[in-house]
Amino acid sequence: MLGETYIFYADIYFIQNLIMKLGVLGLTIRILKIQMTKPVMKVVAIASVGTILEIAGLFFVPNYQWFIALVHLIEVPAMMAVLLGKQREYIGKGIICGYFFVLVINGVVEVLWNLIGNGWLYPLLVLAGNILAAFAVCYAVRRWQMSKGVYPVDIYLPDVIWTAKGYYDSGNHLKDPYTGKSVHIISSKLAQKLEFPSEQKVCIPYQSLGNETGLIDVYYVEMIRIKKQSDWVEQSNVPLAVAEDSLFAGKGYEMILNEEVW
Secondary structure, three states: OHHHHOOOOHHHHHHHHHHHHHHHHHHHHHHHOOOOOOHHHHHHHHHHHHHHHHHHHHHHOOOHHHHHHHHHHHHHHHHHHHHOOOOHHHHHHHHHHHHHHHHHHHHHHHHHHHHHOOHHHHHHHHHHHHHHHHHHHHHHHHHHHHHOOEEEEEEEOOOOEEEEEEEEOOOOOOEOOOOOOEOEEEEHHHHHHHOOOHHHOEEEEEEEOOEEEEEEEEEEEEEEEEEEOOEEEEEEEEEEEEEOHHHHOOOOOOEEEOHHHO
């Protein structure tokens, strides 16, 4: 067994692998913009259990190849399945992100190890690798999205702040004729997640290409904040219109910003 073949320090092994898993799970939630209750507790619990099982595997797996297969082919999908079990539509993307972040963090740690590493410093190198990977990946993703006209949008509800991806569309001129406010458009899937009370719904007229004038459901939220470059654009008492999901299919965003947002 591996535990009998190799000499290892369980405490150091636990710490470094726990930090690695915390980084992989946390980055996945961050990049995919997944909203969940008590995310920190879930991430810590899953990372801890995964690390303990991995250490146990050292004493039960007969050879190194089987151990690597267990860790990389089974452990990452299992952690994502547990983390995202109630949001199944994200599991596939979560597994892909998990493998990607394992490679990125391991690569950064390898570079740091060659520069300044020694055995007792390794957990700190893993932590530094997580931090550097988080900054690099989040920055690259944000810059790419902004180049495509997609911006992070914080939607403020009474009990929670929900982050969505909003696409700036100069063709969205929709206004609430009763208040004169510019209306942003969200997918029905996002509206379900936001759980708007039915009594808050209002209907306003709209027109679209190929359609006659109709009515669209609108809900007002307390505030939204849109991240543009290094600044935040804030709007209060904001109307959000709910459109069919087909409008957003394969687009990579779930909100269409009004052309008057800036």
